[in-house]
Amino acid sequence: MSTSRTDALSRLQGAGRFALELEAVSRHFGALVALADINLTVRAGERRAVLGSNGAGKTTLFNAITGDYPPTTGRVRLFGEDVTDLPVHERIRRGLRRTYQISLLFDGLSVIDNIYLACRGVSRRRFSLKRPGRDDSAFHTAETLLSAVHLDDARDMLVAALSHGQQRQLEIALALAGAPRLILFDEPAAGLSPTERTELVEILQSLPDHIGYIIIEHDMDVALRAAESVTMMHNGRIFKEGTPEEIENDPEVQELYLGQGHG
Numbered sequence: 421m422s423t424s425r426t427d428a429l430s431r432l433q434g435a436g437r438f439a440l441e442l443e444a445v446s447r448h449f450g451a452l453v454a455l456a457d458i459n460l461t462v463r464a465g466e467r468r469a470v471l472g473s474n475g476a477g478k479t480t481l482f483n484a485i486t487g488d489y490p491p492t493t494g495r496v497r498l499f500g501e502d503v504t505d506l507p508v509h510e511r512i513r514r515g516l517r518r519t520y521q522i523s524l525l526f527d528g529l530s531v532i533d534n535i536y537l538a539c540r541g542v543s544r545r546r547f548s549l550k551r552p553g554r555d556d557s558a559f560h561t562a563e564t565l566l567s568a569v570h571l572d573d574a575r576d577m578l579v580a581a582l583s584h585g586q587q588r589q590l591e592i593a594l595a596l597a598g599a600p601r602l603i604l605f606d607e608p609a610a611g612l613s614p615t616e617r618t619e620l621v622e623i624l625q626s627l628p629d630h631i632g633y634i635i636i637e638h639d640m641d642v643a644l645r646a647a648e649s650v651t652m653m654h655n656g657r658i659f660k661e662g663t664p665e666e667i668e669n670d671p672e673v674q675e676l677y678l679g680q681g682h683g
């Protein structure tokens with residue numbers, strides 16, 4: 421069999437099984453090694469938590485996956501396709517989304533307008549400043565996403581007037597625009613009250629099954645409820661992987677985590 425046919429075949433087989441494959445990924449910033457030899461696979465539809473102390477390399481891992489800061493070495497495959505050399509927008513086209521540790525919302529727009537713009541932004545139709553009509557499909561999608569993130573009551577509020585928790589919920593709606601297949605959430609629960617955390621976990625749990633995600637999370641309780649698998653990072657490397665229960669009960673993890681004041 422020719423090499424290209426073998427490649428095509430393995431791509432097809434991989435496409436069904438893995439949303440993400442990282443192979444020996446590293447990222448250097450000058451002399452600093454922020455990521456070292458990361459090998460990680462995430463199944464399509466899988467929900468994974470990434471834990472680790474400040475500076476462990478969690479956000480850098482996301483940047484390597486999205487291409488915001490491409491890996492220094494190693495390969496990144498999305499749904500079986502090697503995207504290492506593709507720009508960010510090409511990865512978005514393939515169903516990858518992310519939220520940021522710092523909010524990037526349009527403060528002066530209403531909740532529904534923010535979602536609507538995100539839906540229009542990823543649609544293939546030409547951008548238009550005309551007010552949407554009732555038959556505008558992006559408008560219907562925006563209303564559906566509004567409900568999916570429990571923001572019906574805040575529909576016409578300006579973003580600047582939302583609580584911190586509501587802003588995080590809105591960010592999830594924006595990540596859901598288009599046809600996401602893998603979403604990277606960077607500490608969506610940071611700064612939330614216990615009630616807001618519960619709501620966030622409910623929203624994540626009720627996402628459609630085919631949408632997988634990786635959630636960076638400091639709060640072990642949120643990670644245990646929102647994820648079926650856990651990757652623990654330390655000093656730019658993967659320190660442990662397992663089910664939430666395995667990770668929670670692992671003596672080395674406990675030592676590392678408690679020693680750093682988490683948990």
Ligand SMILES: Nc1ncnc2c1ncn2[C@@H]1O[C@H](COP(=O)(O)OP(=O)(O)OP(=O)(O)O)[C@@H](O)[C@H]1O
Pocket residue numbers: 449452454472473474475476477478479480481521
């Ligand atoms: N753009 C950059 N330029 C230089 N150094 C960077 C850059 N981004 C990250 N780093 C460094 O890489 C290391 C890993 O940072 P990273 O932001 O990935 O950590 P993190 O696990 O997300 O931490 P936190 O929990 O604080 O968000 C840190 O030492 C950080 O200072």
Ligand SMILES: [Mg+2]
Pocket residue numbers: 478479480521
């Ligand atoms: Mg970070």
